[in-house]
Amino acid sequence: MADITHVSPLAPAEFPTLPVIEGAEFAAVEAGVKYQNRKDVMLARLAPGTTLAGVFTKSSTRAAPVLDCQAKIGLDSSDGAAIIVNAGNANAFTGKNGAEATNAVTSAVASVLGVPENRIFSSSTGVIGEPLPYDRITGKLDELKQRLSDTSIQDAAEGIRTTDTFAKGSGAEIEIDGKPVKIAGIAKGSGMIAPDMATMLVYIFTDAKIARPVLQSMLSELTDLTFNNITVDSDTSTSDTLLLAATGASGAEVTDTTGPFRDALHQVMLDLAHQVVRDGEGATKFVEISVSGAATDADARTHALAIANSPLVKTAVAGEDPNWGRIVMAIGKSGAAADRDLLSIKFGDILVAENGWVCESYNEDDGASYMKQQDLNINVDIGLGTGQSTVWTCDLTHGYITINADYRS
Amino acid sequence: MADITHVSPLAPAEFPTLPVIEGAEFAAVEAGVKYQNRKDVMLARLAPGTTLAGVFTKSSTRAAPVLDCQAKIGLDSSDGAAIIVNAGNANAFTGKNGAEATNAVTSAVASVLGVPENRIFSSSTGVIGEPLPYDRITGKLDELKQRLSDTSIQDAAEGIRTTDTFAKGSGAEIEIDGKPVKIAGIAKGSGMIAPDMATMLVYIFTDAKIARPVLQSMLSELTDLTFNNITVDSDTSTSDTLLLAATGASGAEVTDTTGPFRDALHQVMLDLAHQVVRDGEGATKFVEISVSGAATDADARTHALAIANSPLVKTAVAGEDPNWGRIVMAIGKSGAAADRDLLSIKFGDILVAENGWVCESYNEDDGASYMKQQDLNINVDIGLGTGQSTVWTCDLTHGYITINADYRS
Structure with missing residues (x-):
């Protein structure tokens, strides 16, 4: 069975004091x-x-x-x-x-x-x-x-x-x-x-x-x-x-x-x-993925979940690698509408890619430094419409493998 | 960059002698x-x-x-x-x-x-x-x-x-x-x-x-x-x-x-x-997943890929855990038609589950022993129709994490 004595590094400091609910x-x-x-x-x-x-x-x-x-x-x-x-x-x-x-x-x-x-x-x-x-x-x-x-x-x-x-x-x-x-x-x-x-x-x-x-x-x-x-x-x-x-x-x-x-x-x-x-199994990073500019809200959610569920994106986050190429890959495979040359991608406020290529102002060191944070924001604009969605995920680490290759669930 | 000097344990013994193609x-x-x-x-x-x-x-x-x-x-x-x-x-x-x-x-x-x-x-x-x-x-x-x-x-x-x-x-x-x-x-x-x-x-x-x-x-x-x-x-x-x-x-x-x-x-x-x-990144097991008895061939493929892509199934295979519960889970989430109580699941020739529950003849030791093989067959019958599909995948291991948390692809 997995060792559950080790508390997630992303856990809140303590259990909150909850209000008493009469009844x-x-x-x-x-x-x-x-x-x-x-x-x-x-x-x-x-x-x-x-x-x-x-x-x-x-x-x-x-x-x-x-x-x-x-x-x-x-x-x-x-x-x-x-x-x-x-x-x-x-x-x-x-x-x-x-x-x-x-x-x-x-x-x-x-x-x-x-x-x-x-x-x-x-x-x-x-x-x-x-x-x-x-x-x-x-x-x-x-x-x-x-x-x-x-x-x-x-x-x-x-x-x-x-x-x-x-x-x-x-x-x-x-x-x-x-x-x-x-x-x-x-x-x-x-x-x-x-x-x-x-x-x-x-x-x-x-x-x-x-x-x-x-x-x-x-x-x-x-x-x-x-x-x-x-x-x-x-x-x-x-x-x-x-x-x-x-x-x-x-x-x-x-x-x-x-x-x-x-x-x-x-x-x-x-x-x-x-x-x-x-508390995601093995999680070391909390990632908010916001997609805007999709053809519809549903398309935005499809893109956001494709990014959030991609093992290659999740392992890159685990490795603190600002690997925006894998985000492009995930958008491409999602099945929702996208045009390679209209995409823009930001890590937090850092503009990484736009017009189908890495942004001239983007500095790899800035991206690498951003990825060291525990809480990350990946922001994608599809450039097609007004659809938007936000999803949340964590990284994919050795901890996930350890927990799930042993624990019978 | 990933260490690619280590050859996959699932690799063929050698590169085959290929026929010369004139032209x-x-x-x-x-x-x-x-x-x-x-x-x-x-x-x-x-x-x-x-x-x-x-x-x-x-x-x-x-x-x-x-x-x-x-x-x-x-x-x-x-x-x-x-x-x-x-x-x-x-x-x-x-x-x-x-x-x-x-x-x-x-x-x-x-x-x-x-x-x-x-x-x-x-x-x-x-x-x-x-x-x-x-x-x-x-x-x-x-x-x-x-x-x-x-x-x-x-x-x-x-x-x-x-x-x-x-x-x-x-x-x-x-x-x-x-x-x-x-x-x-x-x-x-x-x-x-x-x-x-x-x-x-x-x-x-x-x-x-x-x-x-x-x-x-x-x-x-x-x-x-x-x-x-x-x-x-x-x-x-x-x-x-x-x-x-x-x-x-x-x-x-x-x-x-x-x-x-x-x-x-x-x-x-x-x-x-x-x-x-x-040669799947980090692979230690080759897994053939055959789904029969689905409503359609397309449904069978949806089920088979849901099993093949499930991180929980793949980590169980990595851990040599005959965790058929995760296969039930993957079928349930696939979106294709299934009835919990009509499913049957085999590891190779070992009947594991049928009629919505673990099979009486199933012995956990047999399952665990089977999972130690390098090449595995997971066979699922959905019990609804004649649709069938076979897909192939590998396990999800620490090796995958190591390769992809470091290698910029």
């Missing part, structure tokens, strides 16, 4: 699903009246808990709800046993918490293809219930990690109609990260009061600007799940998908998405 | 385009009456020599022809200077050999974005002409290498209407290898007499079965060029695109394509 309680325990001596199961209990929205992997081989969540997410309900997540085993490609295990977990949670089973959402993350030893989870439910606390969200973030080298959290506090409104989210993910959607588990909580259709619409739209625009290795997991729960406890109601709540939620989602990239 | 002569010299102390420019002279067909990269940022070849390849002519290739500099993304450099080289070759300029085909491979020091090439043309010999094809194979760790050649001899017919081909390529087309330079010669339309049709069709189905790193070069020249000197005429000539040409192309994969 949401958390607990995490060591259940030994696969890992020993670390928290690996988390439970979140949500108060009656909570609305939930979700976004899930589009993989055609998605795991049993994902299918179960998708079947349940569309229901409006004034009952409470709960989210149960285990790390270490993805309960994916486990035949009919997969659904049985998921049902065993969700029905046990329903029974312990006194909440209808169709309001219990579960996720599993870790190894594919091994039966989920679900009794290890259900055997810990009483302890989880006892530990539930509205200040334990960091424990929850710890409990959902697999190869993550740090727990990921982000929060925001705003005011709506004079009432304080809070958002707190946690995420896991570091390998098998690519749209759609960003191959990870994400749980976000707010005390705003938001009807389900509004919540879902906002979540889907913001996912396209955040988690769907990150990539570590172009591989998409079978377990991607993003759940957004609104307890309504603040009394402040959000009725449309624009305005300050959306902006705050966007910020939390972007922060979590960036943290996942910053 | 085709070769030479290679040290021109110092970029590399020192190695042959880096090759010239092939083709006798009057030679027909030529070509396949080129679809990159929208393709290099000047590619555009020049594409403009010339469709012409029928009874004049002689020539192919001039340099390694070390791709003459790609070099603005208007790119076309000027290409024209300078091809017009000089035309003048030295006394062949019309529209019959001079050139390729350049190596660094992108630096001006081609074409005088280093034109300054060697007299020497190249003097060295031309019908037995120097191995020199030519040596002269087109960049990060290749071995020169690649393949040949065949057959009989048509009682007359001996020969085929000899050379190739270069080891990184930036992916369809379409397989990101490399390939030159194949035969003494059969074949009209241009027949030659082009056969070449295009066979490219889809060979070079378009290999991938090292999913990156597509700006310089891909495959030229097939038929001198007609054998007197044996090929008039249709089926039959023994096609089969022999297919074999030569497949051998060269496999050699490129065997």
Whole structure:
């Protein structure tokens, strides 16, 4: 198994202090699903009246808990709800046993918490293809219930990690109609990260009061600007799940998908998405790739992802090599419209290439010096139209090979 | 620069003895385009009456020599022809200077050999974005002409290498209407290898007499079965060029695109394509991925390439880990039709998974033992239809990172 005691060099200095979300309680325990001596199961209990929205992997081989969540997410309900997540085993490609295990977990949670089973959402993350030893989870439910606390969200973030080298959290506090409104989210993910959607588990909580259709619409739209625009290795997991729960406890109601709540939620989602990239397996560089001037926004995203997923671009970044030729190559292969002689490329503010060739003012030493930074911006203008897109990725290093040639995921 | 003194562990034991193609002569010299102390420019002279067909990269940022070849390849002519290739500099993304450099080289070759300029085909491979020091090439043309010999094809194979760790050649001899017919081909390529087309330079010669339309049709069709189905790193070069020249000197005429000539040409192309994969940057395993039972052949190819290009599958192969869960993941993300519970997966003859789960008869030790082989077969049946496809790839290792984080290509 990979050494996960070494924290990513791109990690934030510390886990943030997240606001307490009234109506949401958390607990995490060591259940030994696969890992020993670390928290690996988390439970979140949500108060009656909570609305939930979700976004899930589009993989055609998605795991049993994902299918179960998708079947349940569309229901409006004034009952409470709960989210149960285990790390270490993805309960994916486990035949009919997969659904049985998921049902065993969700029905046990329903029974312990006194909440209808169709309001219990579960996720599993870790190894594919091994039966989920679900009794290890259900055997810990009483302890989880006892530990539930509205200040334990960091424990929850710890409990959902697999190869993550740090727990990921982000929060925001705003005011709506004079009432304080809070958002707190946690995420896991570091390998098998690519749209759609960003191959990870994400749980976000707010005390705003938001009807389900509004919540879902906002979540889907913001996912396209955040988690769907990150990539570590172009591989998409079978377990991607993003759940957004609104307890309504603040009394402040959000009725449309624009305005300050959306902006705050966007910020939390972007922060979590960036943290996942910053924990990319083996990552030593965080790279923002902005493409403008494409024929359409979709073309811009195709170009940006072709650059972000190119092993040759990613290894050049790892080697701190300002190898803009590989960026030209990636644009050329993307399949979206481009004209070699209209391209311009910048590293940060440094104009590198334009009019189909390296720029006269460009100095290789400036490029090499820029590439030594930990956070990089690659800016490409296609020169054809007004389409634009921004995606985020990391470099491809020996660390990625070491982690993935050994770790059975 | 990468250490290319270390030969790939997957390399053939030696360069094959290739048949002499009457009407085709070769030479290679040290021109110092970029590399020192190695042959880096090759010239092939083709006798009057030679027909030529070509396949080129679809990159929208393709290099000047590619555009020049594409403009010339469709012409029928009874004049002689020539192919001039340099390694070390791709003459790609070099603005208007790119076309000027290409024209300078091809017009000089035309003048030295006394062949019309529209019959001079050139390729350049190596660094992108630096001006081609074409005088280093034109300054060697007299020497190249003097060295031309019908037995120097191995020199030519040596002269087109960049990060290749071995020169690649393949040949065949057959009989048509009682007359001996020969085929000899050379190739270069080891990184930036992916369809379409397989990101490399390939030159194949035969003494059969074949009209241009027949030659082009056969070449295009066979490219889809060979070079378009290999991938090292999913990156597509700006310089891909495959030229097939038929001198007609054998007197044996090929008039249709089926039959023994096609089969022999297919074999030569497949051998060269496999050699490129065997020289994949950092490769330690050669992997054949066969997908059957897909809804269509195109779907089968999409699945096969998703598996072949998945960094998580490729690192698992590098780690000799029979990690079939990652194969399920890759199928799931490919976008082509699949049903989790109808999939079956074999490593060689070992049935690993079926009916949506690991097979009862499967023993992890057998899988682990199988993965220790140098040549691997991953066989997937989608269980939906009759579509099938086979692609070839290699593993993703520390060697790939080392080569590409340092080498400016």
